Amino acid sequence: MSNIQKGNSILEISGLKVNVQGKAILKGLDLTVRAGEVHAIMGPNGAGKSTLSQVLAGRPDYAVIAGHATYLGEDLLALAPEERARRGLFLGFQYPVEIPGVNNVYLLKAALNARRRHLGLQEVDAFEFLAIVKEKMVLMQMDESFLKRGVNEGFSGGEKKRNEILQMTVLEPTLAILDETDSGLDIDALKVVANGVNSLRADNRAIVLVTHYQRLLDHIVPDHVHVLAGGRILKSGDRGLALELERRGYDWVLEEANAE
Amino acid sequence: MSARPEATSALARLQPALARLPGTRAWQQWRAATLAQLVADGLPTPRDDSWKYTNLRLLERRELATAAPRPLPSDVLQALPAAQGPRLVYVDGRFHSALSDSELPAGMSRTSHATLLDGPPPPEQSGPVDADLRLRSLNLCMAVDGARLLLAGGSAPARPLEIVHLHTGGGAYPRTRLELGAGAKLALIEYQLGVDPADAFVAAVTDIVLGPGATLTHTTVQLASDRAVLVDDTHVSVGRDARYSHRLVALGGQLARFDLRVDLDGAGAEADLRGLLFADGTREQHIRTLLDHRVPHCSSAQLYRGVAGGRGRGSYDGKVIVRAGAAKTSSRQSSRNLLLSKDAAIDTRPQLEINADDVKCAHGATTGTLDENMLFYLLTRGLDRQTARALLTYAFVGDVLKCIEPQALRQMIERRALGRLPAAETIREFIA
Structure with a gap:
């Protein structure tokens, strides 16, 4: 991971087509993400944003029917979800699942050690781990009671999102894909979450924000903004594009694309 | 009753063993008559509604008579955690004083079922025995020992009482009776433990009576050996404002069934039943519960979890009866089951029979994969x-x-x- 340098290719997607329950959702998607970059993928509801996130993480019931995705030089689509995770790909879920009976912190420790084993690093013990996680909990303004609870068990929507970002800050991924991380957050929680994400911005790492609204991008300023609609990236630009989308909505991008 | 030759044969083979059992001449006669009736009735089969999911045909070729005592491995109790309190050990239904503690919890007295064998036997059964009661009947026929325990009113020993039932192969007929006086409080831990590779047949009977305001936490840990067939029939009467909690952990046996009948007999009585059935390999784990709300203002909660893997089988058959007049009854019943392989199966049958108004009853049963x-x-x-x-x-x-x-x-x-x-x-x- 340390040998990744700013500008190195982290993710290259070309011509990706994905069916969900027999229905074409992604219809030839291209995207390149390099180290040091923050990308925002925006688009109307039903555009395929969540499908893209889930497919990149390896969701088994989404069928890739064409195209390629290369992650750090490897064929991403040939890797099992757990292999992707250990190679530093992190998905922050839009709807993190509740898993009663599986302790939040033990899961996170197991996740960190799975990653460290892959990197050839020594596993952290319970004591070292607690020190790491407590530091990150301060950053995420999370209560110590989180340590004792089941994974997302009884968490509010905002707590679940915070927990996702806490996991991300502990795991220090190479590529973080955050699916609608801003949805359901009030402004204070949004700032905390944005802080957590910003703390991870680095030259050897990339972040992909998948979002419907511009407001998250006030707090996490992206280098690149893409419009995903109808299963394809229709337009790419810089932060100005996001502001324009907020002003004008998505329809004009669709019209432009149709006109081509 | 139609003859069921495949099941009666094992029972019929028991007849010579009766002569070796202790007891008065009247008991001998009672046993002969009772066994003859059982042979005529046969063991319960899935055609009997309450045995719908349990098939005892495995017993055909089993030896149901209790074997003569044999030496035990010295580490026989190593499989158990350290004793949490005074421990009574029964080997194939017979008290084993060397493995047992001589001291009992404060306020408790103990006699043996054996003393009853010097007195008059129960009245003779006339006509066929209900399928539900046949294993009980067989137990009483064959039991030669067993704890009869009384905890005096108001006693609340700090440490649990442990009863360990060891099975070494052949028939075992453990029989336990426990009575708690008014306001008494006890934790009872019962183990069913097989000495491998015992192809035991265990027919256990436990009767519990809780006096007014008594509290019993009863934990049953079933660790029968992999070839054992075990049927455990427990009947509890819960008095006014008394509370019965049962925890079942069923891990062992080739085929194991736990029958738990709880009668809520006094206003304010409570029952809280939880259980875990684990049917891996080719194991079968069955539970049947009957909760009888007989009077107003009682509550019951049931929470059972079953896990089956490999070609394991399981069932939860749970019935709640709310008798006429048992108003303000509250009853919850939950059975959730997890299948870890496509060849595993768990049946569930939650049943509610409500004959009263103003009651709150909820039940749910699911079986699914991860x-x-x-x-x-x-x-x-x-x-x-x-x-x-x-x-x-x-x-x-x-x-x-x-x-x-x-x-x-x-x-x-x-x-x-x-x-x-x-x-x-x-x-x-x-x-x-």
């Missing part, structure tokens, strides 16, 4: 598939396990239950 969304979430965090599956399986039974006390017992059960799961070493860490 939740794919949970599994995917764990995989995206880098856990391998085997660990993720084992972890979710463990979490599934957590509702029951977390109620097991004391901690040493819970940890032993966790180790035994986890030992059946792949990736046990990895997930052990999660519950450290």
Whole structure:
């Protein structure tokens, strides 16, 4: 991971087509993400944003029917979800699942050690781990009671999102894909979450924000903004594009694309 | 009654064994008559409604007579956690004084079922015996020993009482009676423990009577050997404002069935039943409960979790009866079951029979596989598939396990239950 340098290719997607329950959702998607970059993928509801996130993480019931995705030089689509995770790909879920009976912190420790084993690093013990996680909990303004609870068990929507970002800050991924991380957050929680994400911005790492609204991008300023609609990236630009989308909505991008 | 030759043969073979049993001439006559009736009736079969999911045909070729006492391995109790309190040990239904503690909890007195054999036998059964009662009847026919315990009113020993039933092969007919006086409080831990590789047949009977305001926490840990057939029939009467909690952990046996009947006999009586059935390999684990709300203002809660893997089989057959006039009854019943392989199966039959107004009853039963969304979430965090599956399986039974006390017992059960799961070493860490 340390040998990744700013500008190195982290993710290259070309011509990706994905069916969900027999229905074409992604219809030839291209995207390149390099180290040091923050990308925002925006688009109307039903555009395929969540499908893209889930497919990149390896969701088994989404069928890739064409195209390629290369992650750090490897064929991403040939890797099992757990292999992707250990190679530093992190998905922050839009709807993190509740898993009663599986302790939040033990899961996170197991996740960190799975990653460290892959990197050839020594596993952290319970004591070292607690020190790491407590530091990150301060950053995420999370209560110590989180340590004792089941994974997302009884968490509010905002707590679940915070927990996702806490996991991300502990795991220090190479590529973080955050699916609608801003949805359901009030402004204070949004700032905390944005802080957590910003703390991870680095030259050897990339972040992909998948979002419907511009407001998250006030707090996490992206280098690149893409419009995903109808299963394809229709337009790419810089932060100005996001502001324009907020002003004008998505329809004009669709019209432009149709006109081509 | 039609003849059922395949099942009667094992019972018929028991006849010569009767002559070796102690007791008065009247008892001998009673036994002969009772066994003859059982031979005529046969063992229960799935054609009997209350035995719909349990098939005892395995018993055909089993020896049902109790074997002569044989030497026990010196480490026979090593499989159990350290005794949490005074321990009574029965080997194939007979009291074993050397393995038992001589001291009893304060306020408790003990006699033996053997003393009853000097007195008059029960009235003779006329006509066929109800399928529900045949194993009870067989137990009474064959039992030669068994604890009869009385905890005096107001007593509340600090430490649990343990009763260990060891099976060494052949028939075992453990018989226990426990009565708690008014306001008495006790924790009872019962073990059913097989000495491998015993192809035992165990027909256990337990009768419990809780006086007004008494509290019993009763934990049954079933660790029969892999070839054992075990049927355990427990009947509890819960008095006014008394509370009965039962925790069942069924891990062993080739075929094991636990029948639990709880009568809520006094206003304010409560029952809280939780159980875990683990049917891996070709094991069968069955539970049948009957909760009888006989008077107003009683509450009952049932929470059962079943896990079946390999070609394992299981069932939960739970009935709640609310008698006419038992107003303000509250009853909850939940049975959730997890199938870890496509060849595993668990049947559920929750039944509610409500004959009163103003009652709150809820029930639910599900059987399914591991939740794919949970599994995917764990995989995206880098856990391998085997660990993720084992972890979710463990979490599934957590509702029951977390109620097991004391901690040493819970940890032993966790180790035994986890030992059946792949990736046990990895997930052990999660519950450290």
